[in-house]
Amino acid sequence: MDIKYGFRRGEPVAQPNTANRGSDVWREDFLVIDGLQITNWDRAALEELRTGGVSGVNATCAVWEGPTEALRNIGDWYQLARKHSDLVTLASTVGDIVAAKAEGRIAVLLGFQNTSPFADDYTLVEVFHRLGVRIAQLTYNIQNVVGGACYDPEDSGLTRFGRNIVAEMNRVGMLVDLSHVGNRTCRDAIDASATPVAITHANPTWFFDTARNKPADVIKALVDRGGILGCCLYPNVLGGARVTREQFCEMVVRLVDEIGIEHVAIGSDCARNWDDDYVGWLRNGRWQPPSGDGDKPTWPSWPSWFTGPEDFPTLTEGLFDAGLNDDDVARVLGGNWLNLFETVFEGSA
Amino acid sequence: MDIKYGFRRGEPVAQPNTANRGSDVWREDFLVIDGLQITNWDRAALEELRTGGVSGVNATCAVWEGPTEALRNIGDWYQLARKHSDLVTLASTVGDIVAAKAEGRIAVLLGFQNTSPFADDYTLVEVFHRLGVRIAQLTYNIQNVVGGACYDPEDSGLTRFGRNIVAEMNRVGMLVDLSHVGNRTCRDAIDASATPVAITHANPTWFFDTARNKPADVIKALVDRGGILGCCLYPNVLGGARVTREQFCEMVVRLVDEIGIEHVAIGSDCARNWDDDYVGWLRNGRWQPPSGDGDKPTWPSWPSWFTGPEDFPTLTEGLFDAGLNDDDVARVLGGNWLNLFETVFEGSA
Numbered sequence: 001m002d003i004k005y006g007f008r009r010g011e012p013v014a015q016p017n018t019a020n021r022g023s024d025v026w027r028e029d030f031l032v033i034d035g036l037q038i039t040n041w042d043r044a045a046l047e048e049l050r051t052g053g054v055s056g057v058n059a060t061c062a063v064w065e066g067p068t069e070a071l072r073n074i075g076d077w078y079q080l081a082r083k084h085s086d087l088v089t090l091a092s093t094v095g096d097i098v099a100a101k102a103e104g105r106i107a108v109l110l111g112f113q114n115t116s117p118f119a120d121d122y123t124l125v126e127v128f129h130r131l132g133v134r135i136a137q138l139t140y141n142i143q144n145v146v147g148g149a150c151y152d153p154e155d156s157g158l159t160r161f162g163r164n165i166v167a168e169m170n171r172v173g174m175l176v177d178l179s180h181v182g183n184r185t186c187r188d189a190i191d192a193s194a195t196p197v198a199i200t201h202a203n204p205t206w207f208f209d210t211a212r213n214k215p216a217d218v219i220k221a222l223v224d225r226g227g228i229l230g231c232c233l234y235p236n237v238l239g240g241a242r243v244t245r246e247q248f249c250e251m252v253v254r255l256v257d258e259i260g261i262e263h264v265a266i267g268s269d270c271a272r273n274w275d276d277d278y279v280g281w282l283r284n285g286r287w288q289p290p291s292g293d294g295d296k297p298t299w300p301s302w303p304s305w306f307t308g309p310e311d312f313p314t315l316t317e318g319l320f321d322a323g324l325n326d327d328d329v330a331r332v333l334g335g336n337w338l339n340l341f342e343t344v345f346e347g348s349a
Numbered sequence: 350m351d352i353k354y355g356f357r358r359g360e361p362v363a364q365p366n367t368a369n370r371g372s373d374v375w376r377e378d379f380l381v382i383d384g385l386q387i388t389n390w391d392r393a394a395l396e397e398l399r400t401g402g403v404s405g406v407n408a409t410c411a412v413w414e415g416p417t418e419a420l421r422n423i424g425d426w427y428q429l430a431r432k433h434s435d436l437v438t439l440a441s442t443v444g445d446i447v448a449a450k451a452e453g454r455i456a457v458l459l460g461f462q463n464t465s466p467f468a469d470d471y472t473l474v475e476v477f478h479r480l481g482v483r484i485a486q487l488t489y490n491i492q493n494v495v496g497g498a499c500y501d502p503e504d505s506g507l508t509r510f511g512r513n514i515v516a517e518m519n520r521v522g523m524l525v526d527l528s529h530v531g532n533r534t535c536r537d538a539i540d541a542s543a544t545p546v547a548i549t550h551a552n553p554t555w556f557f558d559t560a561r562n563k564p565a566d567v568i569k570a571l572v573d574r575g576g577i578l579g580c581c582l583y584p585n586v587l588g589g590a591r592v593t594r595e596q597f598c599e600m601v602v603r604l605v606d607e608i609g610i611e612h613v614a615i616g617s618d619c620a621r622n623w624d625d626d627y628v629g630w631l632r633n634g635r636w637q638p639p640s641g642d643g644d645k646p647t648w649p650s651w652p653s654w655f656t657g658p659e660d661f662p663t664l665t666e667g668l669f670d671a672g673l674n675d676d677d678v679a680r681v682l683g684g685n686w687l688n689l690f691e692t693v694f695e696g697s698a
Contacts, residue, residue: 066415066468119415120465121635143508144494145636156505159492161636286470287510
């Protein structure tokens with residue numbers, strides 16, 4: 001499959017955007033995929049994607065949730081997709097994503113940002129795959145049963161159970177996501193996986209040095225096995241709201257030069273429509289007490305040039321300005337994700 | 350509390366035992382506690398305890414079970430205890446254990462052999478404590494969210510979540526059990542715990558060198574903080590069915606000499622009334638596929654001198670033969686557990 005849809009400079013927008021946004025680069029036949037969003041989905045949030053020309057998204061539907069709670073969240077998605085079927089469809093295959101684009105709908109891939117929904121049971125990988133989950137991150141911030149994570153001081157590496165989870169994900173056709181995962185476990189999982197894996201939403205540490213971003217050796221290992229890095233706009237991994245569009249897009253171009261155009265994509269990590277309690281939930285889950293009221297976590301400020309999915313045209317303009325051509329931009333904004341999904345979703349049995 | 354109940358040599362048994370067992374050492378006023386059994390409980394299994402003079406037991410009610418399945422197992426215990434209230438009571442305190450003994454009933458302490466019932470949620474420690482769970486082992490064989498385990502090649506140590514779990518167990522008054530736990534995580538948990546902890550069922554590696562037994566440095570750290578080692582009769586940690594009563598009891602005596610009488614107890618690891626499918630469940634849980642039929646796990650053979658709880662009198666005779674006196678035997682067979690429970694169950698809030 002050779003899919004190269006994307007934004008193209010100079011084309012008129014199909015729908016008007018707000019005045020100060022790069023609205024001159026959007027065209028209806030482009031297929032844009034965001035590698036990760038963790039939005040509180042409703043019709044308005046889905047319409048933001050349409051405004052921004054995003055036609056596919058990995059939508060997080062569980063982080064700390066165990067099996068039962070994850071089932072409930074997926075049930076909620078079924079309800080939402082049925083209610084707004086004019087606007088959205090739950091996609092299981094690359095064909096579904098392409099078809100949704102042709103129908104003018106947004107293709108949602110259900111994703112987990114943790115393996116908590118699998119509990120201690122590798123057979124739940126297939127269960128959740130049958131329910132539509134296509135992407136799962138192995139750990140979220142802290143060491144779990146599967147492996148180590150970016151914010152725990154020690155990293156066990158991929159555990160015995162973790163090896164079974166990765167093998168089962170390979171078999172059923174579920175993409176392994178290594179964002180928020182510890183570096184040692186990242187390297188282990190890249191080696192262990194029979195198909196390429198992704199870091200859906202993180203940046204290189206050479207751009208911004210934080211435990212959530214990835215060092216060169218992890219990115220090299222990822223790429224050597226055919227994986228993709230989704231460059232991330234979340235302020236805490238971007239380096240804050242003052243980072244400019246030019247700086248971000250120069251990072252993308254340098255990555256393209258260093259690791260190859262086919263390994264670079266976008267995972268915005270947009271988190272729309274939540275109050276501050278939710279960022280507390282992401283931080284603390286139920287694994288630690290919430291911090292005191294004086295130290296309550298809040299959402300960070302986003303850069304003015306990218307505050308949500310409706311700003312993908314602005315980002316696109318920045319990528320052109322930084323020197324990428326039509327083909328490059330098409331790959332970075334969606335084509336690379338599609339190709340990876342095509343490889344991984346097939347599974348082996 | 351100064352409790353020194355135990356078996357005493359030369360006293361007649363209250364109830365007849367089978368002919369080849371050391372039935373001349375049982376007396377009704379002795380209080381014997383087994384640090385761990387994982388039996389499939391029914392009236393017959395409870396009667397085996399009474400035959401053996403065991404009046405308190407840490408009964409495992411969850412290993413791989415998540416929160417919901419653990420609730421169901423505890424519900425089953427409530428039913429069983431109500432149905433056989435002439436024979437058994439669920440104990441929450443040391444007072445309950447002593448009272449049960451006076452009433453001629455067996456005091457069951459509900460215990461977990463894993464932290465799977467807590468999932469990712471430290472607040473479930475208090476929930477399960479209120480339901481009667483008084484002892485929880487941090488990990489079972491493989492690395493989990495809380496820490497490393499004896500059969501995973503890497504041990505993360507006690508994780509950030511694990512530290513919260515230990516702190517919460519300390520607070521509510523739930524005993525930390527380090528059997529099946531990795532050595533690094535054992536040392537971390539011993540350091541982290543505000544109250545003494547236990548290894549309810551394992552032996553020193555100097556007696557039998559296997560990953561399930563404990564090296565000298567872990568035992569020393571345990572004892573330095575007031576903890577207890579429950580010497581274990583499970584064949585796989587004993588060194589097989591051919592190990593003699595004399596060898597086992599000499600190990601106990603050497604431990605008494607090395608670490609002090611107050612730190613040595615018994616955790617038989619009796620597993621009565623199960624078929625081989627259950628040992629497969631213990632081995633594999635749901636974290637790995639069961640092995641093929643040709644390699645199906647089976648229960649090991651027990652030594653002829655200790656095949657179940659009814660053989661505690663035989664064991665007692667062996668301890669006397671090895672040179673322990675009345676007071677020593679009383680401590681090893683129950684008094685030490687009672688003292689530890691008294692310290693730990695109080696909690697701190």
